[in-house]
Amino acid sequence: MPDSPTAAGLHTEEHNPALLHHFAEPQQQRDAASLGMWVFLATEVMFFGGLFCAYLIYRLKYFGDFGAASKTLNVTLGATNTAVLICSSLTVVLAVWAAQTARRTLLIGSLAITMILGLVFLGIKGVEYNDKFVEHHVPGASFSFNNVPIPGHPGQYADPHHAQLFFSLYFVMTGLHALHMIIGLGIFLWLLIMAWKGRFTPEWHTPVEIGGLYWHFVDIIWIYLFPLLYLIDRHP
């Protein structure tokens, strides 16, 4: 991330101290930073895309079994987590706007609330993971999924092997997402410290914008994870 350069070397014309010398003007510098982050997010789309692809293949292949497994997830907690992340995306855009308009208190407050919401999300996820552990739905030696009826097909029971496949995908996908949340929390802690030290100005607040892009992306991933994992077959 570009830092404000010290006045080393000759400045033949006046320019914003935040403008680095290999850029012609501030807008170009901002665009370059944003473009860099978007290219990284494109790789992240591929990263999660592979997992989504695997999930789609097996969901179509073992639809009934996946429906039975999905029904054991807690929709209330999942929907709450979705709302939590949506709120955090709002506080992120508020933080960027606060940086753009030199509102220090709002900037620091928004960054802090974003982090708190992120921690709430991880806490709820922890509760859900614990539920899965208690119910023996964690793939491995102690996995058991016997006599669970397939939704909409009375008399038919889910194949435990296929159900275990669902939970493997569930833990890897939500686990990878949670890892991205933890990294996001680290990034936002750094942003919070920088904001507290007064390093962000309306002329230069690039890390807030770039960190915001990352956070929104993690939110988008969850926007897709929630219906795909939790809402396969919920109608009576």
Added chain:
Amino acid sequence: MSDHSKSSPLPTYFAVFIALLIGTGLTVYAASLDLGPFNAPVALTIATIKATLVALFFMHVKGASEKLTKLVVVSALFFLLLLLGLTMADYATRAWS
């Protein structure tokens, strides 16, 4: 990421925020209905609308001054759809052979 308009972006942010929450409630409600084969498409459509709102307005893709940014976003989407589309075209049509 310049905002060329002089008016505040805050009303837009809050409108998108409310729309996202409504979309979430709608998804949960729709899942409780029996829509036959349309349950998944409805859920994914709502999710895509939500994701598009986040990308356009929260991530400032709409009104982005650098056109290359929009190209990168579209490219990522294109390659993802290529991955999902061609893979599912294989698996989903295996019963036909």
